[in-house]
Amino acid sequence: MRHPGRWVTAAIVCYLAIFGVYVVSTNPRFEWAAQWHYAFSSSILDGVRSTLIMTFAAMAIGIIGGVILAIMRLSPNPILSRGAWFFIWVFRATPVLVQLLVWSYLGSLFPSLGVGIPFGPSFHRWETNQLISALMAALLGLGLNEAAYMAEIVRAGIVSVDAGQVEASSALGFSRLRTMRMIVLPQAMRVIIPPTGNETISMLKTTSLISVVPYYELLYATRAIYANTYQVIPMLIMASLWYAAMSSVLMVGQFYIERHYSRGFAHAGGNAVRRRWRSR
Amino acid sequence: MMTQPMSNEFVDPTLVVQSKDVWKSFGELDVLKGISLNVPEHTVVCLVGPSGSGKSTFLRCINKLESIDAGGLWVHGERVGYIERNNRLYEMNEQQIARQRREVGMVFQRFNLFPHMTALQNVMAAPVTVKGVPKAEARQQTIALLERVGLADKMDSYPAQLSGGQQQRVAIARALAMQPRLMLFDEPTSALDPELVGEVLDVMRQLAHDGMTMIVVTHEMGFAREVGDSLVFMDAGVVVESGDPREVLANPQHERTQAFLSKVL
Ligand SMILES: Nc1ncnc2c1ncn2[C@@H]1O[C@H](COP(=O)(O)OP(=O)(O)O)[C@@H](O)[C@H]1O
Numbered sequence: 001m002r003h004p005g006r007w008v009t010a011a012i013v014c015y016l017a018i019f020g021v022y023v024v025s026t027n028p029r030f031e032w033a034a035q036w037h038y039a040f041s042s043s044i045l046d047g048v049r050s051t052l053i054m055t056f057a058a059m060a061i062g063i064i065g066g067v068i069l070a071i072m073r074l075s076p077n078p079i080l081s082r083g084a085w086f087f088i089w090v091f092r093a094t095p096v097l098v099q100l101l102v103w104s105y106l107g108s109l110f111p112s113l114g115v116g117i118p119f120g121p122s123f124h125r126w127e128t129n130q131l132i133s134a135l136m137a138a139l140l141g142l143g144l145n146e147a148a149y150m151a152e153i154v155r156a157g158i159v160s161v162d163a164g165q166v167e168a169s170s171a172l173g174f175s176r177l178r179t180m181r182m183i184v185l186p187q188a189m190r191v192i193i194p195p196t197g198n199e200t201i202s203m204l205k206t207t208s209l210i211s212v213v214p215y216y217e218l219l220y221a222t223r224a225i226y227a228n229t230y231q232v233i234p235m236l237i238m239a240s241l242w243y244a245a246m247s248s249v250l251m252v253g254q255f256y257i258e259r260h261y262s263r264g265f266a267h268a269g270g271n272a273v274r275r276r277w278r279s280r
Numbered sequence: 281m282m283t284q285p286m287s288n289e290f291v292d293p294t295l296v297v298q299s300k301d302v303w304k305s306f307g308e309l310d311v312l313k314g315i316s317l318n319v320p321e322h323t324v325v326c327l328v329g330p331s332g333s334g335k336s337t338f339l340r341c342i343n344k345l346e347s348i349d350a351g352g353l354w355v356h357g358e359r360v361g362y363i364e365r366n367n368r369l370y371e372m373n374e375q376q377i378a379r380q381r382r383e384v385g386m387v388f389q390r391f392n393l394f395p396h397m398t399a400l401q402n403v404m405a406a407p408v409t410v411k412g413v414p415k416a417e418a419r420q421q422t423i424a425l426l427e428r429v430g431l432a433d434k435m436d437s438y439p440a441q442l443s444g445g446q447q448q449r450v451a452i453a454r455a456l457a458m459q460p461r462l463m464l465f466d467e468p469t470s471a472l473d474p475e476l477v478g479e480v481l482d483v484m485r486q487l488a489h490d491g492m493t494m495i496v497v498t499h500e501m502g503f504a505r506e507v508g509d510s511l512v513f514m515d516a517g518v519v520v521e522s523g524d525p526r527e528v529l530a531n532p533q534h535e536r537t538q539a540f541l542s543k544v545l
């Protein structure tokens with residue numbers, strides 16, 4: 001036998017797995033039938049949809065905001081770069097749960113918000129509680145926090161691009177912005193995409209925090225059910241299976257997007273490293 | 281806006297590059313210490329000298345990738361990077377610098393092709409986005425250019441799929457796509473395997489033959505002798521000697537030139 005150690009571990013793992021399945025499937029308190037019943041109820045499906053929409057909306061705000069902040073950070077203008085630095089610092093230095101609560105209670109700090117000249121007249125004012133609905137508070141809380149993290153990811157991607165690329169595109173007469181959009185960012189993508197996929201997968205689960213705002217999503221829907229039925233753990237398992245299923249789909253998407261952006265870098269991927277590592 | 285007073289100098293508009301006492305420093309380090317050089321139209325100037333003598337920096341000043349600290353630099357009679365108005369110099373804005381750079385093509389030692397674009401896309405990108413040439417037309421021109429450098433069959437390859445020599449030829453086509461009136465080459469063959477040097481030099485030789493004005497930083501003395509109209513030897517930020525390449529190479533006047541040539545020849 002070539003790898004006796006592998007066969008022994010495989011046997012032990014198999015035995016434990018069979019035991020695990022037996023315990024979980026014969027214990028009636030897991031309430032598998034109820035889980036199956038509620039998993040596709042309209043309230044849970046609404047929650048799933050809301051979770052997905054909030055994930056993508058918050059990531060969209062995060063990515064666009066992150067790109068803008070990263071470009072500001074690298075700007076020669078000190079006001080822009082310091083301003084971006086400060087924004088990133090504030091949002092990374094405080095818990096996202098606190099940020100969500102602050103957005104949702106902003107009305108208690110500023111009962112109304114308006115546009116106008118500071119210390120001067122204001123042209124229009126709104127009630128803060130009307131302007132910042134639960135939806136807005138959730139999007140601002142998740143999106144701006146994400147923008148701060150994305151800014152660091154995008155910046156790492158931008159500085160990873162060879163300076164010769166900027167030189168070549170400047171020499172061809174590309175403007176700074178075009179150089180960024182057409183030359184630097186597409187190459188930075190190779191470095192930006194993997195952590196962004198991670199952030200998206202993480203965001204899917206972070207959206208469960210917006211039930212404090214309060215905004216409807218999967219965990220909110222789940223809690224509403226077990227508040228009535230008292231099937232706490234079974235419903236939490238059901239919600240977890242939903243989160244796991246959605247996360248898995250995102251992971252598959254991440255694989256294809258990474259492959260797309262490694263175009264032209266056939267030999268630069270991590271696979272070569274893995275192969276050499278294993279065959280040392 | 282930064283301004284600086286202007287000195288009254290004679291600018292010969294027939295010269296492609298006119299450099300008068302150009303100084304450039306990086307912090308404490310003086311890299312160019314008064315470079316004066318004229319490049320007439322349709323000539324090939326070969327710039328040689330030891331590593332660190334400021335050759336790349338001088339090329340980069342010509343298309344404003346670096347700005348000069350003192351002296352004057354003109355391309356086609358137009359001051360590089362500055363606008364002259366009411367006897368004062370005003371720094372150009374980004375668009376004006378970009379417009380000036382379009383007249384000058386640059387080829388780099390490490391090619392600097394865009395790795396996420398095919399050869400065709402590399403060559404087409406600038407004419408389409410910077411000049412606004414319609415795509416179909418730019419494509420025609422690109423194919424013609426790739427044919428000229430002998431790579432029409434490689435137009436859909438990414439840089440990583442091309443040899444160094446092929447990459448450098450695509451890079452030359454990319455620079456030519458902007459229809460520059462001056463080409464700058466910064467050690468275009470130094471990063472190549474010896475057997476690939478010839479194909480790049482062939483393209484450059486053809487380009488010179490077609491009348492392109494070129495400044496070539498190179499260690500290929502055979503090329504300088506054959507194609508160069510003049511050879512400029514630089515060391516430690518100054519032009520040590522210059523003249524007809526065949527004469528300078530056969531009979532270097534200055535000790536530093538002799539020492540350098542004895543190493544590369
Ligand atoms: N951006 C820069 N910052 C600081 N020093 C530089 C920079 N670019 C070049 N130098 C220095 O200037 C000197 C001349 O460099 P370079 O023009 O590249 O020389 P060459 O091309 O002749 O080898 C070198 O000492 C180099 O280290």
Ligand SMILES: [Mg+2]
Pocket residue numbers: 335336337466467
């Ligand atoms: Mg150099």
